[in-house]
Amino acid sequence: MELFKTIKEMGHEQVLFYHDKKSEMKAIIALHDTGLGSAMGATRLWPYISEEDALRDVLRLSCGMTYKAACANIPVGGGKGVIIAHVENKTDEMLSAYGRFVQSLNGRFITGQDVNLSSEDVCKIKRETKYVVGVSQQSKGPVKMTAIGVLLGIKASVELQWKTKELNQLKVAVQGLGNVGKELCHYLHEHGVKLFVSDLSRKKAEEIKHLYGATIVEPNEIYSLEVDVFSPCALGGILNKLTIPLIKAPIIAGSANNQLEEEQIDSKLLESKNILYCPDYVINAGGLIDVYNEMIGSDEEKTFKQLNNIYDTLLEIFIRAKEQGITTHEAAKYLAKERISRAKKIVTS
Numbered sequence: 001m002e003l004f005k006t007i008k009e010m011g012h013e014q015v016l017f018y019h020d021k022k023s024e025m026k027a028i029i030a031l032h033d034t035g036l037g038s039a040m041g042a043t044r045l046w047p048y049i050s051e052e053d054a055l056r057d058v059l060r061l062s063c064g065m066t067y068k069a070a071c072a073n074i075p076v077g078g079g080k081g082v083i084i085a086h087v088e089n090k091t092d093e094m095l096s097a098y099g100r101f102v103q104s105l106n107g108r109f110i111t112g113q114d115v116n117l118s119s120e121d122v123c124k125i126k127r128e129t130k131y132v133v134g135v136s137q138q139s140k141g142p143v144k145m146t147a148i149g150v151l152l153g154i155k156a157s158v159e160l161q162w163k164t165k166e167l168n169q170l171k172v173a174v175q176g177l178g179n180v181g182k183e184l185c186h187y188l189h190e191h192g193v194k195l196f197v198s199d200l201s202r203k204k205a206e207e208i209k210h211l212y213g214a215t216i217v218e219p220n221e222i223y224s225l226e227v228d229v230f231s232p233c234a235l236g237g238i239l240n241k242l243t244i245p246l247i248k249a250p251i252i253a254g255s256a257n258n259q260l261e262e263e264q265i266d267s268k269l270l271e272s273k274n275i276l277y278c279p280d281y282v283i284n285a286g287g288l289i290d291v292y293n294e295m296i297g298s299d300e301e302k303t304f305k306q307l308n309n310i311y312d313t314l315l316e317i318f319i320r321a322k323e324q325g326i327t328t329h330e331a332a333k334y335l336a337k338e339r340i341s342r343a344k345k346i347v348t349s
């Protein structure tokens, strides 16, 4: 990867690398855009195969955070942190070192919990820095709010496709039963949805079967199920030239970040198959909405009002895409860019 060329093309402001000698902690923080405020973005811990993979991930995720904030009308910038490690090698010393890294940015980056970090881990990071959100008593919990946001996205998609607000006839396939996937299964079950689930952990899948009567399928079978909605709630890059031809669900609506492996190519491929794709950074903004409102001390009513906007924003994106003959991915990007430039004009005027 040509680092400076890539950063210039993607529009990043700053990328920071940190290695803590004592704990051997290796981390990257990318600040994509702080034009509207501090860059917000949760931190992911992942055993990246190469440092280039980690860099690519943090650059894409931080850029997605800028668009996520814009589509959710949250006046913050986009950032992201990644810690390069196997989850079983995670130590308190590493988390403390990461906390000091975040603190050294003096509030330009505010972080929270993402894949492979528990709320206990985030509390350990918080001992070293005040720039951590999503762990206070006021917070509804970013995971819960993300799952409710995905549920709203499924409702908006169903409304557009079948002109109904009812979900009780639906079959939904959920990929990934971690924090968000499990919570989403709870809400879908409450709405009478028939669930099909997969996770790399058989134990997690068995738990959802036990709780909600879900049918367990093997991880590689989830794509080709005859269901109404496919909900990716595991990792990114799962919509690609190999998986898209298998997908039979007419709607894709899930929490995972960076679902499209190659944004342009894969979004067009989905459109050519008449699959309605909910852009990830729009549908999964619930966690950001929650932590932002925690940070500024909003009440619950305001937080839920903003959360409900996910439904309207997605409908707006679907309609724009249809009217302009573009993909929902492109429509979301245009909407985000419009909102950012409008907000920056207000800030500078």
Ligand code: NAD
Pocket: 113, 114, 115, 116, 142, 143, 144, 146, 175, 176, 177, 178, 179, 180, 181, 198, 199, 200, 201, 204, 219, 233, 234, 235, 236, 255, 256, 257, 284, 285, 287
């Ligand atoms: P998590 O680590 O708790 O859960 C991910 C789950 O996916 C794990 O159970 C893992 O075993 C499973 N998994 C991984 N690869 C899989 C595969 N190929 N097939 C089936 N299962 C697989 O993570 P999470 O917090 O639930 O987040 C899930 C996704 O949602 C991530 O992409 C995350 O970035 C995104 N997201 C999370 C939040 C949040 O509040 N946690 C907010 C916005 C977006």
